[in-house]
Amino acid sequence: MDYKSLAKKIFDITGPEKNILHTANCMTRLRLQLAQAAPETAAQLKALEGVIGVNQTDTELQVILGPGAAEQTAVAFQQQLQAARAQAQAQGKEKAQPAPSGQNSQNQENDIRQKYSIGDGKKLHADIKAKNATPFKLLLKKISGIFIPLIPGFIACGLITGLLNLLLKSEPALADMAWIKMLAIMGNAIFYGMNLFVGFNAAKEFGGSPILGGILAAVITHPALKDIMLGSEQLQPGRGGIIAVLLVTAFGAWLELRLRKIIPTMLDLLLTPLLTILIAGFAAIFILQPIGGMIATAIGDGVTIAIHEGGAMTGFILGGLWLPIVMLGIHQAMTPIHVQLIQEYGVTLLLPILAMAGCGQIGACLAVYFKTKNKFLKKTILSALPVGIMGIGEPLIYGVTLPLGRPFITACIGGAFGGAVQAAFSIGSSAIGISGLPLTTVTSQPLIYLLGILTSYIAGFALTWLAGFDEPE
Structure with missing residues (x-):
């Protein structure tokens, strides 16, 4: 794939540069905020080779490109945008000199100003952000910013742990070997430092100093807490897990910002971090960590009871609803819950259930492949199936099942049947960040998990x- 060429084609459709207010990307999508999007924009983008699908809201245009391609196209697109802005700035300086009059060119310039330059671009961007800044959406955005940077770590450590577990099940005698112990440490590293990583990222998302967030997370995780008695109660290191860390770092960032407003500038460097750690640290130990512990326990108990008591029916409902939830963009709220469950129980019972949604897509797309006579659709399915089997379902969703309509619904139901199997046997995952077939390596019962996959297919x-x-x- 020529990503520079693809980026230029996307720019030609969504530009000029004044129309592009903001660019970003996630693992599979190029995300653009535009001043205006013509009705035909989405159709033009979908027609480009390399574009899997387009998802458009009132504030954002999401061009679905797939893993790897999204990041490389985003880099090329940003370069294209910067070059266009530099050229426009240079032309603007030239136009500062008196130019020949011409009614036609003047009308064209007025049209451009009318379409793309009403008011300041930054103000328009701020207005769009304000319109979209509901508390729930802001919370999801912050959660995404905290946990998405950790996903490569989840994947690497999870696969090391999973493959190591499979090896030790077949050859238990290897457990005492030095290199096996080293691999075990590597596989556990993400969870050993989880609270610190989350504290660092959370403080940054909440507007505070990342290092202070990391320190506050370290305070409530420090093993020496177990040696301290408050009255008749012994402190518990890490109580409340990720939930407590999020509460503590949010409070710490809020406190730090307030302190900076009242502490003289010459004393800011000394007093602000000192008071932030002291005040937020004691508040964490006495108030926030116990609250976090109660919330974490409630989440863990709620999930466990729902799956154990509801069994297959709970799995059926969750597995069937997961793809619509992903499409609504609220799936990021599940990440801290997965992490909390792994910290508390060693596994998350939710991930194997939810992973079945993508497996239902595989089965649906295979049916479409064998039934359709459309050569382009067959080619699309063949190119997207490998990544779909590996747990990246967006190419199949936006390229095949969703445009066809009914196959998307039947795929969701297929995922529901697989979710019922996972819930019926209480299959857990010891890592997150992976899905589909690769998740097998980190599940508590790999053969039953594979049975769930086959059921969904x-x-x-x-x-x-x-x-x-x-x-x-």
Whole structure:
């Protein structure tokens, strides 16, 4: 794929540079905030080779490109945008000199100003952000900013741990070997330092100093806390896990910002961090950590009871609803819950259930592949299936099942059947950040997890075959 060429084509459709207010990317999408988007913009983008799909809201245009491609295209797009802005700035300086009059060119310039330059671009961007700044959306954005940078660590450490567990199940005698112990340390490293990583990122997201967030997280995690008695109660290191860390760092960042407003500038460097750690540290130990502990316990108990008591029905509902939840963009709220469950119980019972949603897509797309006569659709499915099996479902969702309509619904139901299997056997995952087939290595019962995958494949295939679909033009 020529990512520079693709980025230029996307820029030509969404530009000029004044129309592009902000760019960003996640693992699979190039995200653009535009001043205006023409009705045909989405269709033009979808027609580009390399674009899997387009998701458009009132504030953002998401161009779905797939893992790897999204980041490289975003870099090339940013370079294209910067070059266009530099050229426009240079032309602006030249236009400062008196230019020949011409009614036609003047009308064109007025049209451009009318379309893209009403008011200040930064003000327009701020207005869009303010419109979109509901408390829930802001919370999701912060959660995303805290945990998405940790995903490569979750994946690497999770795969090391999973593969090591499989090896030790077949050869337990290897457990005493030095290199096996080293691998075990590498696999556990993300969770050993989890509170510190989250504290650092959370403080940054909440507007405070990242290092102070990391220190506050270290305070409530420090092993020496167990040697301290408050009355008749012994302090517990790490109580409340990630939930307590989020509460403590949010308070610490809020306190730091207030202190900077009242402490003289010449004393800011000395007093602000000192008072932040002292005040927030004691507040954490006496108030915030116990509250975090109660919330964490409630989450853990709630999930455990729902799955153990509800069994297959709970798994069916969660597995069936997960893809619509992902499409609504609220799936990031689950990440701290997964992490908290792993810290408290060693596994998260939710992830294997939710992973079945993507497996239902695989079965549905296989049915479409064997039933359709459309060569382009067959090619799309073949190119997207490998990453879908590995747990990246967006190419199949936006490139196949969602545009066809009914296959998306049958795929969700297929995932629901797989989720029922995972919940019925209480399958847990000791890591996050991976899904699909690779998740097998970190599950508590790999064979049962594979049974759930197979169930989703078969159910998604059968339901899609029976329900059918309208052939694309």
